[in-house]
Amino acid sequence: MKLSERYNRVNLIATIVIMLITGAIYYQAISLILTNQKDKSLEVEEQEVFDYVKLNRHLPQVFESKDQQITFVSAEPNSVKREFFNTTYYREKDEPESGRGLVSSVTVADRYYKILIVESKVETEDLIQIIFAITIGVILLLLLVLVITNRLILGRLWQPFYSILSELKLFNVTDSREMLSPKTSIDEFNELQAEVTAMAERVKKDYKDLKTFTENASHELLTPIAVINSKLDTLIQTENFSEHQSKLLNDLYSAVSRLSRLNQSLLLLVKIENKLLNDRQHLDLNELIEELLYQLEDIFSDKEITVTSILGEKEVEAGAYLIDILLNNLIINAVRHNAAGGEIIINLTTENLTIKNTGENIALNAENIFTRFHKSSHSEGSGLGLTISKQICESLGYQLIYSYEAPYHIFTVNF
Amino acid sequence: MKLLIIEDEEGLRESIEEYFTEAGNICETAASYTAALAKVELYRYDCILLDITLPGGNGIDILKVLKNNNYTDGVLIISAKNSLDDRLQGLDLGADDYLVKPFHLSELKARVSAIIRRKMFNGSNVLNFNELSIDLMAKTVAVNGIPVKFTRKEFALLIYFISNKGKVISKNAIAEHLWGDGIDLANNFDFIYSHIKNIRKKIMEAGGKDYIYAAYGMGYKFADQ
Numbered sequence: 259m260k261l262s263e264r265y266n267r268v269n270l271i272a273t274i275v276i277m278l279i280t281g282a283i284y285y286q287a288i289s290l291i292l293t294n295q296k297d298k299s300l301e302v303e304e305q306e307v308f309d310y311v312k313l314n315r316h317l318p319q320v321f322e323s324k325d326q327q328i329t330f331v332s333a334e335p336n337s338v339k340r341e342f343f344n345t346t347y348y349r350e351k352d353e354p355e356s357g358r359g360l361v362s363s364v365t366v367a368d369r370y371y372k373i374l375i376v377e378s379k380v381e382t383e384d385l386i387q388i389i390f391a392i393t394i395g396v397i398l399l400l401l402l403v404l405v406i407t408n409r410l411i412l413g414r415l416w417q418p419f420y421s422i423l424s425e426l427k428l429f430n431v432t433d434s435r436e437m438l439s440p441k442t443s444i445d446e447f448n449e450l451q452a453e454v455t456a457m458a459e460r461v462k463k464d465y466k467d468l469k470t471f472t473e474n475a476s477h478e479l480l481t482p483i484a485v486i487n488s489k490l491d492t493l494i495q496t497e498n499f500s501e502h503q504s505k506l507l508n509d510l511y512s513a514v515s516r517l518s519r520l521n522q523s524l525l526l527l528v529k530i531e532n533k534l535l536n537d538r539q540h541l542d543l544n545e546l547i548e549e550l551l552y553q554l555e556d557i558f559s560d561k562e563i564t565v566t567s568i569l570g571e572k573e574v575e576a577g578a579y580l581i582d583i584l585l586n587n588l589i590i591n592a593v594r595h596n597a598a599g600g601e602i603i604i605n606l607t608t609e610n611l612t613i614k615n616t617g618e619n620i621a622l623n624a625e626n627i628f629t630r631f632h633k634s635s636h637s638e639g640s641g642l643g644l645t646i647s648k649q650i651c652e653s654l655g656y657q658l659i660y661s662y663e664a665p666y667h668i669f670t671v672n673f
Numbered sequence: 674m675k676l677l678i679i680e681d682e683e684g685l686r687e688s689i690e691e692y693f694t695e696a697g698n699i700c701e702t703a704a705s706y707t708a709a710l711a712k713v714e715l716y717r718y719d720c721i722l723l724d725i726t727l728p729g730g731n732g733i734d735i736l737k738v739l740k741n742n743n744y745t746d747g748v749l750i751i752s753a754k755n756s757l758d759d760r761l762q763g764l765d766l767g768a769d770d771y772l773v774k775p776f777h778l779s780e781l782k783a784r785v786s787a788i789i790r791r792k793m794f795n796g797s798n799v800l801n802f803n804e805l806s807i808d809l810m811a812k813t814v815a816v817n818g819i820p821v822k823f824t825r826k827e828f829a830l831l832i833y834f835i836s837n838k839g840k841v842i843s844k845n846a847i848a849e850h851l852w853g854d855g856i857d858l859a860n861n862f863d864f865i866y867s868h869i870k871n872i873r874k875k876i877m878e879a880g881g882k883d884y885i886y887a888a889y890g891m892g893y894k895f896a897d898q
Contacts, residue, residue, distance in 0.1 A: 477753050480753040480774045480775060481682050481685070481753060481774065483774070483775040484682070484685055484753070484774040484775035484776070485682060485684035485685050485688070486775075487775040487776070487777060488684070488685050488688035488689065488692075488775075488777075488778050489684065489688055490843070491688065491692065491777055491778035491779065491843065491846070492688045492691055492692060492778065494841045494843055494888070494891055494892060495692070495840060495841055498889075499889040499891065500889075501889070501890060503889075504889040504890040504891045505890070507843075507891050508843075508844070508845075508890070508891055511843055511844075511845040511891075512845065514775070515845055515849070518775045522773075537761070552825075553851075553852060553853065554852065556826075556852070556864035556867075556868075557852065557864070559864070560863065560864050586853070
């Protein structure tokens with residue numbers, strides 16, 4: 259529920275409840291006042307009867323009046339208690355109307371009479387209705403105005419908030435884009451804006467520091483690795499190694515080789531994220547894949563993997579270096595996680611590139627296969643290959659998706 | 674040939690110097706920007722191995738000095754900086770090649786040999802070794818004048834061997850040269866052996882000698898012994 263909606267709802271319910279209570283009190287007050295007035299007019303009438311009786315010593319003649327009926331009935335002395343009451347007023351032929359009556363008594367020439375004066379309240383009620391109608395009308399108008407202004411004003415008031423929100427949604431830690439700050443005179447929003455911007459800056463700075471650290475650490479590692487590598491190359495020039503020594507040297511070579519590849523992968527990740535590899539050129543994917551398959555031919559046959567490729571024509575605008583790494587990583591991945599005697603199917607169309615491979619007969623967790631250093635327990639890889647592939651795809655605006663359709667693990671690049 | 678090795682890391686500099694120093698080669702070294710600049714301004718080299726990050730300056734500036742003076746020394750940048758910008762800037766400024774650390778000395782030698790070949794033979798692209806004659810442009814091999822058909826990998830391997838003749842090349846270096854990043858997939862390097870067997874066989878069938886020797890299970894050596 260939106261804040262303004264919530265606010266409007268509470269506001270409206272409160273307003274309506276208060277209006278209803280006010281209305282009831284208002285109605286009561288008005289009818290009380292008007293009844294009072296009616297009572298006074300009945301008293302005046304009673305007084306007139308008394309005056310008449312005093313002066314003329316007989317009862318006044320009863321005549322039919324439009325809004326008033328007076329009747330005199332003889333009664334037992336002192337049997338009548340003077341009181342006002344609500345009653346029904348019968349006008350000739352007409353519907354019965356509500357009326358207000360007064361019972362009183364008068365003694366004329368030793369005879370005791372009960373006086374009943376009834377007046378129609380129809381006009382009073384009309385008045386109340388008109389007043390009430392006007393009041394209701396005003397209330398409704400007020401509510402309407404309230405709703406509209408609330409909506410307009412709240413909408414405008416919260417505008418900066420929504421701008422900040424959409425900026426936050428667009429926020430990407432690897433992005434160098436500055437956050438836009440909406441102009442507002444509301445202190446709360448200005449404060450929010452300032453804090454959000456400061457936080458974003460902090461996050462970006464921390465992230466940058468981390469990247470710089472990774473980059474520096476990797477750089478610093480390169481030189482010693484290069485020295486080890488070159489010393490090994492120099493060492494094997496000295497003659498006469500035993501079989502045991504050769505084995506040790508071979509192990510050293512492959513360890514150094516893995517170390518340097520891991521290091522280069524880390525550097526590469528930093529560079530892709532920093533968008534340092536942004537050259538673009540025309541590349542024929544079809545040709546690149548063919549070349550790669552030729553290059554890896556020995557490895558496929560070494561692992562007894564059958565490779566089937568259906569390659570359509572597809573040209574892309576991208577950095578040759580990145581595309582090379584992407585294709586290499588995906589195909590090597592398909593080999594690495596394959597079983598001996600397995601299968602790789604590569605399909606290239608103008609929309610996408612799919613690489614299917616057989617392997618373990620269980621789907622991988624699509625969520626974390628792209629995270630750094632995530633790898634299956636027996637993988638010899640660095641755990642960065644798919645992370646790098648994903649990053650490359652993102653930097654080129656492609657989508658890299660994993661799916662599993664037994665018995666194939668499928669990686670799809672959507673261009 | 675005369676080489677200048679500009680590299681501040683002592684261990685690496687010494688290894689390179691040792692690997693490249695052989696009959697007919699003169700290697701000079703410089704460990705800092707100023708030392709390198711002094712040498713570059715005074716002497717000409719067939720090839721300069723240039724590190725980008727140097728104490729006292731940037732290797733790119735040495736490249737600029739060469740370019741401004743129209744010196745035609747071959748330049749191979751060896752750098753820990755694998756940034757594409759550096760690579761492009763280096764190549765723009767007239768560097769002939771770019772090799773990222775860490776590398777195998779045999780790979781470095783092959784690249785330097787290629788640069789020097791391009792400079793020395795002035796467009797002629799035939800590499801001769803005893804009875805072998807390799808046309809680098811047409812990618813053909815002839816033994817005693819008889820054309821022999823080589824696959825692309827065999828051809829690349831042969832050139833790699835000749836560039837590093839007399840040196841033991843590790844299987845690892847050969848594999849990385851031919852298969853690039855995919856090589857850590859291999860269970861073993863047996864398939865290198867099958868390529869080498871083919872090269873031997875083809876050369877010998879055409880009447881050539883066997884120049885490839887296995888070195889203690891670690892690698893191979895191409896030598897005319």
